[in-house]
Amino acid sequence: MIERAEADAAARRWIERYVKAWNSNDEADIRGLFSEDARYLTDPWIPAVEGADAIVASWLERRDEPGTFTFEGDVAGVDGHTFFYEAVTRYDSGTTYSNLWVVTLADDLERAESFTEWWMDQADKS
Incomplete structure (x- = not known):
């Protein structure tokens, strides 16, 4: 059983590496985040992207250019190898998203086996 402090530290390390990959768009940085058979859901209503490749x-394909956004958040909770991350992404274009990520780390606590993100545009829709 993983201790809560160890799970929290692993989550924070993974997020740091994710943000690094987001800013670099480097294939090795991205690949290092995910197990070979990982599932990545960018939208809960479409099929998952499956496998590291x-x-x-x-x-x-959908990368953001470095320096065109800011990202801030914090670990909202951990449950074993799964962590929950609440964040805000602000793009230079003016779009701001609230984010909730659910990430399940592999046994090595370095790579994600599963990543699901929910995002909400904060723009006034009225």
Whole structure:
């Protein structure tokens, strides 16, 4: 059983590496985040991207250019190898998203086996 402090520290390390990959769009940085058979859901209503190769390709297809966004958040909770991360992403274009991520780390606590993100546009829709 993983201790809560160890799980929290692993979550924070993973997020740091994720943000690094987000800012670099480097294939090795992205690939290092995910197990070979990982599932990545960018939208709960579409099929998951499955496998590290497909995740890297998908990421690079929809990549954000470095320096065009800010990202801040914190671990909202941990449950074993799964952590929950609440954040805000602000793009230079003016779009701001609230984010909730659910990430399950592999046994090595370095790579994600599963990543699901929910995002909400904070724009006034009225």
